[in-house]
Amino acid sequence: xxxxxxxxxxxxxxxxxxxxxxxxxxxxxxxxxxxxxxxxxxxxxxxxxxxxxxxxxxxxxxxxxxxxxxxxxxxxxxxxxxxxxxxxxxxxxxxxxxxxxxxxxxxxxxxxxxxxxxxxxxxxxxxxxxxxxxxxxxxxxxxxxxxxxxxxxxxxxxxxxxxxxxxxxxxxxxxxxxxxxxxxxxxxxxxxxxxxxxx
Amino acid sequence: xxxxxxxxxxxxxxxxxxxxxxxxxxxxxxxxxxxxxxxxxxxxxxxxxxxxxxxxxxxxxxxxxxxxxxxxxxxxxxxxxxxxxxxxxxxxxxxxxxxxxxxxxxxxxxxxxxxxxxxxxxxxxxxxxxxxxxxxxxxxxxxxxxxxxxxxxxxxxxxxxxxxxxxxxxxxxxxxxxxxxxxxxxxxxxxxxxxxxxx
Numbered sequence: 001x002x003x004x005x006x007x008x009x010x011x012x013x014x015x016x017x018x019x020x021x022x023x024x025x026x027x028x029x030x031x032x033x034x035x036x037x038x039x040x041x042x043x044x045x046x047x048x049x050x051x052x053x054x055x056x057x058x059x060x061x062x063x064x065x066x067x068x069x070x071x072x073x074x075x076x077x078x079x080x081x082x083x084x085x086x087x088x089x090x091x092x093x094x095x096x097x098x099x100x101x102x103x104x105x106x107x108x109x110x111x112x113x114x115x116x117x118x119x120x121x122x123x124x125x126x127x128x129x130x131x132x133x134x135x136x137x138x139x140x141x142x143x144x145x146x147x148x149x150x151x152x153x154x155x156x157x158x159x160x161x162x163x164x165x166x167x168x169x170x171x172x173x174x175x176x177x178x179x180x181x182x183x184x185x186x187x188x189x190x191x192x193x194x195x196x197x198x199x
Numbered sequence: 200x201x202x203x204x205x206x207x208x209x210x211x212x213x214x215x216x217x218x219x220x221x222x223x224x225x226x227x228x229x230x231x232x233x234x235x236x237x238x239x240x241x242x243x244x245x246x247x248x249x250x251x252x253x254x255x256x257x258x259x260x261x262x263x264x265x266x267x268x269x270x271x272x273x274x275x276x277x278x279x280x281x282x283x284x285x286x287x288x289x290x291x292x293x294x295x296x297x298x299x300x301x302x303x304x305x306x307x308x309x310x311x312x313x314x315x316x317x318x319x320x321x322x323x324x325x326x327x328x329x330x331x332x333x334x335x336x337x338x339x340x341x342x343x344x345x346x347x348x349x350x351x352x353x354x355x356x357x358x359x360x361x362x363x364x365x366x367x368x369x370x371x372x373x374x375x376x377x378x379x380x381x382x383x384x385x386x387x388x389x390x391x392x393x394x395x396x397x398x
Contacts, residue, residue, distance in 0.1 A: 004247045005260060011243040014236060015225040022216030028288035029215050030244070031251045031260060033307075037213060038248055044210040045229070045241050048203045052230045061204060061230060089227035108232075 005031060057130070059106035059123050060091040071095075071104060078102040080137045084127065084156060086110045086144060094142065102140075105130065110143060110152040119155045128159055131166060141170040145191075204230060256329070258305035258322050259290040270294075270303060277301040279336045283326065283355060285309045285343060293341065301339075304329065309342060309351040318354045327358050330365060340369040344390075 002010075005027060013023035030038045055062045055069035062069035071077065071091070081102030085091055088106045107122040109115075130136065141156060143149040157168050173191035175184055184192070201209070204226060212222035229237045254261045254268035261268035270276065270290070280301030284290055287305045306321040308314075329335065340355060342348040356367050372390035374383055383391070 004243070004250045004262060008243040008247045011236075011239050014239075016228050017217065017221030017224050024291075025216050025288075026214040027247075028260075028286070028291075031247050032287070033253065035248065037210075038244060040210050040213075042241065042244050042248070044203070044207040045237060045244070048207045048226075048230050049234065049237055049241070051203045054232065061227075063203060087227070088231070089224075092223075092227075 054088060054106075054108075058091070058104045059088060059108055059126070060104055061088045076101075079135055081140060082127075082130065082134075082136055082138075083140045083142050085142045086149075086152070090142065103134075107143075107152065110148045111155055112148045119159075122152070122155075124155065124159050127156065128163060131160060131163055136166055138167040138169060141168065143170070145173055253287060253305075253307075257290070257303045258287060258307055258325070259303055260287045275300075278334055280339060281326075281329065281333075281335055281337075282339045282341050284341045285348075285351070289341065302333075306342075306351065309347045310354055311347045318358075321351070321354075323354065323358050326355065327362060330359060330362055335365055337366040337368060340367065342369070344372055344387075 008027045008030065009020075009023050012018055012026050013020050015023070018026065030041065051063045051065075052061055053064050053067060054060065055067055055072055057068040057072040060069055060071060078101055082105050083094065083100055083102055084105045084107060085094070086107055086109060088108070091104045091106060094100050094104075105123070105127050107124065107127070109117050109122050111117060111119060111122070127139075131139070139156065139160065141153045143152045153170055160166060160168060173188070173195055175181070175188065175192050181189065207226045207229065208219075208222050211217055211225050212219050214222075217225065229240065250262045250264075251260055252263050252266060253259065254266055254271055256267040256271040259268055259270060277300055281304050282293065282299055282301055283304045283306060284293070285306055285308060287307070290303045290305060293299050293303075304322070304326050306323065306326070308316050308321050310316060310318060310321070326338075330338070338355065338359065340352045342351045352369055359365060359367060372387070372394055374380070374387065374391050380388065
């Protein structure tokens with residue numbers, strides 16, 4: 001059987017952002033005496049496992065006793081606009097920016113040949129049902145700016161074509177803030193040029 | 200009560216090597232469905248909590264059913280040399296280098312005014328007892344190269360002065376491999392110059 005410390009290092013190194021070395025440092029910090037940090041992490045994981053779930057409406061993260069989630073039930077949020085994202089975590093990123101006051105819909109993935117994720121694996125049907133049921137007038141596609149994001153956007157547009165007409169938009173492509181032409185890849189430059197606006 | 204996801208992010212961000220952003224990414228990966236990674240991390244932490252302990256002899260990490268640890272009981276390791284380190288994790292770093300075949304002794308800290316760690320908080324008495332009991336001829340101090348490491352080294356020397364005479368050495372100071380004068384701080388340069396050897 002794998003030694004417990006090696007096992008812990010291996011599992012930690014599977015977390016995004018942790019390389020082998022930082023997983024090792026984290027594991028050593030966790031088994032260090034007194035074991036307060038390990039106990040706290042155990043409790044936090046148990047708590048998250050027991051309470052965190054996905055909202056039945058938008059698919060974002062919420063807790064079991066708040067489903068639909070606060071974003072879906074907040075009457076001050078505009079029900080006419082749904083921002084479609086790939087991952088539940090993307091909702092947190094947009095909320096942190098504080099620039100959107102409509103509703104969300106997390107697809108739980110994107111169309112990907114490499115990961116064998118097809119349209120049927122995404123929460124696409126649920127989106128069509130929301131559009132039929134809710135007073136939606138615009139769908140904003142906040143999907144990735146890669147080929148898989150493009151394919152996902154195409155599927156959403158295809159899906160909505162059959163139903164009630166709604167406006168479908170996509171987040172602008174261009175240079176990120178605090179960056180410059182010298183730091184940008186050719187495709188970003190091409191798209192930033194194509195989307196140029198009056199200065 | 201703190202929302203479970205915020206709580207998990209806060210605890211994860213206390214691990215060394217994880218900033219706020221990477222703790223957030225790690226937490227989102229953990230609560231993502233299916234929850235295989237969260238289950239694995241929970242199991243690895245439970246396993247570590249139940250089995251990892253510190254060796255009664257050297258103070259390094261081991262498991263409950265191997266105490267004293269394999270490094271202390273391996274008859275091929277030289278019992279005449281004890282390498283004194285601050286943290287149990289330091290033993291793993293030296294073992295990984297594969298350059299030392301003696302025994303170890305982890306002090307579990309270093310003398311630090313800032314953290315109110317005095318000599319009595321360290322495993323110093325246990326070291327003196329080992330020197331009295333085991334056939335030790337040399338103590339290698341592999342402590343940090345900062346003021347606290349210097350103070351710790353001084354305490355170990357003081358401690359051993361009363362007992363049977365043993366050679367006390369300290370790891371060499373100097374430039375790290377794959378580095379250069381341009382990357383080194385003044386104190387390192389001063390010590391590297393002071394310890395210069397025939398080329």
